Amino acid sequence: MSDSLERLYLAVLAARDLDPATSRTARLFQRGPSKMAKKLAEEAIEVVIDAVNGDTDAVIRESADLLYNLTVLWASAGVRPEDVWREMTRREDMLGIAEKLPKSSMKLPKVAAPRGAARRPIVALEGRTARKRH
């Protein structure tokens, strides 16, 4: 998937300076980050609505629109796909798929390890600030 996103990101960069009358991407750049953010939010809501309605095909279509609008916003914000992949790898290396602590308490829920499986040590995240520490 990252290859597709990287190709799309390069296409978005290439379209940025095209004629806004014929290029949606150029039009989004002309209208600026707030319009990009609005479109991204709209697409996210469309994905949510289609998922709740169980419309799998629509979720696929709207997810592609969401990822397009996300790459446009990345380009506008000076974020490259590899910046995001690096952060995802950092989190995976640090804690596997980092779990957020339940807000209610720092106690971790008692989860019975699968029979015979060696328990993976669960490292408590203090909360959102833990992610920010570089």
Ligand SMILES: N=c1c2ncn([C@@H]3O[C@H](COP(=O)(O)OP(=O)(O)OP(=O)(O)O)[C@@H](O)[C@H]3O)c2ncn1[C@@H]1O[C@H](COP(=O)(O)O)[C@@H](O)[C@H]1O
């Ligand atoms: N990957 C995409 C892509 N995905 C979705 N979209 C457009 O984004 C819109 C998202 O759906 P919306 O319902 O929000 O759009 P809409 O209903 O037309 O309403 P408005 O956005 O006009 O308000 C659709 O109209 C899609 O055509 C895309 N437009 C362009 N690209 C790629 O971006 C590159 C540059 O293309 P241009 O922007 O056409 O130069 C090319 O590689 C394109 O393939």
